[in-house]
Amino acid sequence: MPATRTLPTAEAVDLIDLTRELAEKELAPRVGEAEAEERFPREVFRTLGRAGLLSLPYAEEHGGGGQPYETYLQVLEEIAAVWSSVAVGVSVHALSCFGLAAFGTEEQKKEWLPDMLGGDLLGAYCLSEAHAGSDPGAMRTRAVRDGDHYVLNGAKAWTTHGGYADFYTVMARTSEDRSHGISCFLVPADTPGVVADPPERKMGLTGSATATVRLEEVRVPANRRLGEEGQGLKIALAALDCGRLGIAAVAVGLAQGALDHAVRYAQERETFGRPIIDHQGLAFVLADMAAAVQSARATVLAAARLKDQGLPFGCEASVAKLVATDNAMKVTTDAVQVLGGYGYTRDFPVERYMREAKVMQIFEGTNQIQRLIISRALKKDDRGALRVRNQEN
Known part of the structure; x- marks a missing residue:
């Protein structure tokens, strides 16, 4: 339902x-x-x-x-x-x-x-690199100023829509400064030198193209730099706070879909003369699945409302991403269990849900990185203070 x-x-x-x-x-x-x-x-x-x-x-x-x-x-x-x-x-x-x-x-x-x-163009986000993992400050893709252009060289890994996007938002190094040496560029996909490798062969999300995008002497007009030179890491991290909320919501939806399918199956499948949803052992599994979905949804929406009110939400976005994606992995695994042997076949979609849930714990920052962000936020002096929005202001 x-x-x-x-x-x-x-x-x-x-x-x-x-x-x-x-x-x-x-x-x-x-x-x-x-x-x-x-x-x-x-x-x-x-x-x-x-x-x-x-x-x-x-x-x-x-x-x-x-x-x-x-x-x-x-x-x-x-x-x-x-x-x-x-x-x-x-x-x-x-x-x-x-x-x-x-x-x-x-x-x-x-x-x-x-x-x-407008709806006709599709974008892609180029931050990750194969060697850098969760450390964007280690990126090697470079953008060198050449008159009124920048020349970009490097490779961006794990690019969703790589090879299909109409434009790429690309982070590239413009100086050796680790924190302030990265800049952001808006690069049309048809710019000479932009080449996508064949898509990765993935466990799940197989309908989503993920590829390495290579930049080979790509000339980009200087007016396509977004923000100031050296502001790219700030842009990337701010974008990721929003992106984590997006992936958290996707994980909640995925878990809801798995729950819905498991409940329908449990209502229709009979053993010992009654639907399996009437057997307490399985009914409790479904109840835990529903609780996990609803708690994840509440966590995601709580972070979203902070953002909508203009309040800091970075830590809450990490909490939402962590909770929603871990819950999605558990819920989809349990959905397979509810269907038993049928759940392990491709005749039913729950095995696909489980495969898709796994990557939710990895992209937009692994859940280990989310725990690091949350723990660092707890160390800040102001984390213990209650944040109240003055509705009269």
Whole structure:
């Protein structure tokens, strides 16, 4: 059964209804075949783009949906409950637009953001490198100033939409300073020298293309640098706080989809003369699954509401990502157990849910990195203080 939601506006209710309709009519009939064939569903993103679902958290003045994160993340959930690869893609597209929307000049926003948010273009985010892992300060991709251009050389690993994106938001080193030597660039995919390797062969999310993107003497106009030179790491980390909320919401949706399927199966499958949901041992497993989904959702929305109110939310985003993705791994594993031997076959989607849940604990910062971020936040002097928003201000 669909999740019960408390939404902030009537418009948000309509958005959820629209998303559920699209998920049922456009996503559900395609997901099984596309994932089995490891085929990237580019046409699905055009459909979502035309419906306005690729631009929800950005300002209306630049072509966005003007929706709070509280609403945007619940839309992501609804998509993920049916097709996680697509939900991840929507989150990554939003992430790829962040640098321009948050740090671009007004001239840059007016020139490029409407097309990026309009629905026809799809973005990718290039931060990770094969040798650097969770340490962006160790990146080797370089951008060297050459007159009114920068020349980029390097390779970006694990790029979602690599080879299919229309534009790449690229972090590259412009000096040797570890913290202030990285800059951010908006690079059109058809720029000479931008080349994508064949997609990675992954355990799950096989309908999502993940590839290394190589930059070979790529000349980028200087006006495509976002923010100041050396501000790239700040942009990247701010974007990741938002991206972690996106992945956390995807994990909640994935877990909800697994729970829904397990409950339906348990209501229909009979042993010893009654549905297996009536057997306490299995009923308690389902109850724990439901509790895990609902607690993860509450954690994600609590962080989203902090962001919507303009309050610090970085630590809470890490908590949400940690809780939601660990819970998704447990819930999807239990869904396989509920279906028994059938759950281990590809005749039912729960084995795919379990494979997809695993990577949620890895990308947008591994859950070990999230624990590091949370523990460091606990050391700060102000963490023990109650943060209260003055509603009169």
